[in-house]
Amino acid sequence: MVHKGNPMNTELAALVKKGIFRLIIGLVLIGLLVFLPAGSLFFWNGWLLLITIFLLISYGFLWMYKNDPKLLERRLRAREKEKAQVVFIVLSSVSILGIFMLPGFDYRYAWSRVPLAAVGFAEVVFIYSYLLMLRVMKENRYASRVVEVEENQKVVDTGMYSIVRHPMYMAMSLFYMSISVVLGSYTGLIPGIMLPFLLTIRIKNEEKVLEEALEGYKEYKEKVKFRMIPYIW
DSSP: OOOOOOHHHHHHHHHHHHHHHHHHHHHHHHHHHHHHHHHHHHHTTHHHHHHHHHHHHHHHHHHHHHHHHHHHHHHOOOOOOGGGGHHHHHHHHHHHHHHHHHHHHHHHHHOOOHHHHHHHHHHHHHHHHHHHHHHHHHTTTOOSOOOOOOOTOOOSGGGGGGGGHHHHHHHHHHHHHHHHHHTTOOOEEEHHHHHHHHHHHHHHHHOOOHHHHHHHHHHHHOOOSSSSTTTTT
């Protein structure tokens, strides 16, 4: 007699494999983007960043796997459904490439030097911003990487969402802007600072989708005035 495996366990195993594969590929790509421009494997800031990313993402992966596998599945989605997001995806990809690559060239050609204390501070901000993203995901289990509204999705207006409408993007901005300083460079701050402005493109389209498809979102907008930066925007 043949016993069929539990479909849930099979799906979860496939999800784990997908997540591990993405993590490995991501670390390899980041390593190439950082170390090739630097022209040296002795770029210690690069190793600091890679190790930190590995530890943070591994922690986040294990947390979602244990507490909310469905959220993990949502976070692994990469195909954007909204055509209006194409502009943001292209421009943000260019910005992120600059964030990772410019510090390597900076290291090679000594364009700028960041004090060790500033690197340490940026490392703290980097870690804190990632943990902040996890907190946002804990508050809103529908937090996907793509713009979409799922069946039975509800408006979340507690925690960080009671302060700004898009706390994930606030944390994401801190995350990417801190990378350049962790890598010991000021030049990478240029594309890093561009990212929050690019996020306004995504937010404009995302809020349009949410207003049309998510019940109660218009009322939520009236209640929480600030989009991404508390008391500013």
